Amino acid sequence: MRQKEWKLVITFRTTADAIAFEKACKANDKPGRMIPVPREISAGCGLAWASVPEEKDGMAVFLEEQNIKCEEMKVLFC
Amino acid sequence: MMGIYFDNAATTKRKPQCVIDAVIAAMNQMGNSGRGAHNDSLDAARLIYDTRERISDLVNLGDPRQVAFTSNSTEALNTAIMGLFDCGDHIISTVMEHNSVLRPLYFLESKGAEISFVPCDENGNLKVELLQSYLKENTKAVVCTHASNLTGNANDLYQIGEFCKAHQLLFIVDASQTMGVLPIDMQAMNIDVLCFTGHKGLYGPQGTGGLCVRQEIRIRPLKSGGSGIHTYLKEHPTEMPTALEAGTLNGHGIAGLHASLGFLNEIGIDEIHKKEIALMHRFINGISDIPNIKVYGDFSTDHRAAVVSLNLGDYDSSEVSDELSYTYGIATRPGAHCAPLMHQAMGTVEQGMVRFSFSWFNTEEEVDIAIRAMHELAEE
Structure with missing residues (x-):
């Protein structure tokens, strides 16, 4: 298994929200990728966006700009 | 011969060759959207989301997440009609409708709803000027086709949409004959729910279709079941588009629809x-x-x-x-x-x-x- 590390994990209400967010991130060169939701976090959708913890504040603003509601946003060691 | x-x-x-190629490619490589975070599933989810975007853009819906896929117009219309009205409601429709509108309406009528049908003239044109005369205190909506499947005559959706807006009625449109054929602007036409099929004017595969739902509208789902989200909830999730998409989507068909929408955009x-x-x-x-x-x-x-x-x-x-x-x-x-x-x-x-x-x-x-x-x- 890969070594665990601190990650910013963002979860969503629906798959469509998750994919809309991934698309927006790619279009705006935001770092990260889709991962399955880690067990430490409860989520509606099985998809989560994982990025570096330093992105937390910026991602909150970016979500709002994109009119996408996340379900949770946490920094996890996973 | x-x-x-x-x-x-x-x-x-x-169908355009690109549609056939897209379906074949999907059948060779597509995973199940929203059922995993591996590439095959993600690629399916991405393609389906792109298709929502193309549909949303085509009809100026404004939010791709408000496009829910169904297997055809009939399923979309049943979802809208059964999911928006109750037994005490009055609904105005027209004589131009297909059974995919009429039969769900008759079912509601059998449960106590009231239905009125606006007539048409000898050329098959809707007597729109009579809409007002059918208004009642409990009128909830106008459900009408964009164009008759029999005569091809099209209704003026701007005019009917204005009427609905003026009287705070829901406006549900059957675009089976016009999606990809005539311009549709949901926002300018005040359309609340637009039901479409993929295999006619959109040149997509059979088994594709859907509803475009204005953001504030909540529709009770016809079906509940697997959603890929909220596994431990006893009820089906209420968030769009998942709310109206129980079970695995027709990803292979939607891949074809995605290509056909590209074809339509290319030619216009x-x-x-x-x-x-x-x-x-x-x-x-x-x-x-x-x-x-x-x-x-x-x-x-x-x-x-x-x-x-x-x-x-x-x-x-x-x-x-x-x-x-x-x-x-x-x-x-x-x-x-x-x-x-x-x-x-x-x-x-x-x-x-x-x-x-x-x-x-x-x-x-x-x-x-x-x-x-x-x-x-x-x-x-």
């Missing part, structure tokens, strides 16, 4: 419509001198679907259509067309109608063969 296909209002038989729906309407006029002009031919509908405007329904004297429409098929290899649709109130209005319950409907892939040569065939049949 190579057949000529003029039954495009039933389904556009010939105005160009496609212009060609289809030109074929329609060529056909009408070619048959207009046939004695005893009766053509139904209003051809004074090109804001319509490229459909010509007709009868030859007193001949049973099935007999004419069969002769066209058997002797000339021309595919048309005869009989009743799942639009019983329209047949009543046009006086063709017994005779039915022979419907010719044209597509981008038809040619002038094919139309000329049909014209000659109709002349020969009339002379017999």
